[in-house]
């Protein structure tokens with residue numbers, strides 16, 4: 001099996017961190033996003049969305065979407081359980097994962113597409129809308145505040161145990177800080193405490 005990957009992209013990192021937490025090694029194939037390798041007919045045949053990550057199985061089946069790829073590995077290697085160990089944990093982890101994808105990833109993604117780095121590296125690819133960026137920057141900071149409140153009540157984002165929600169949220173916040181100039185405010189001390197803990201896990205290097 002092969003994982004189609006690109007080192008600085010946050011979505012493939014979600015899978016790499018998850019695999020590192022499970023101790024699973026998978027062959028990686030670099031897809032150069034700058035060279036548009038993800039838009040070739042060969043790659044579009046693997047993922048009609050023209051995006052990475054993609055996990056290609058030995059029989060040619062291609063699994064796209066970071067969460068779906070992680071679920072596949074969770075089914076094969078259930079331990080440690082990163083999608084929950086009982087029905088309540090599973091439901092809560094699913095709920096928090098949907099929230100970070102539908103709210104936090106969406107807001108940061110909108111700020112990214114409408115921001116200065118994309119204007120430079122993908123000039124002309126998107127019609128940039130400054131008002132959309134202002135709105136999604138504000139939505140990102142609101143979401144950080146809400147995470148800070150939640151992390152005042154529990155150790156990790158979906159409970160007291162580390163889960164896929166922590167892995168994926170770390171990846172998008174690191175990306176927001178490094179590439180979108182959207183760092184969480186310094187006074188969000190619970191979020192800061194959690195980020196330090198995430199960064200100290202060996203999987204953060206993935």
Ligand SMILES: N[C@@H](CCC(=O)N[C@@H](CS)C(=O)NCC(=O)O)C(=O)O
Pocket residue numbers: 009010011012033038050051052053064065066067
């Ligand atoms: N929902 C998808 C998002 C994948 C995604 O946006 N990947 C980015 C890299 S981080 C990509 O391939 N962007 C290139 C493009 O959209 O053209 C997932 O979770 O896998």
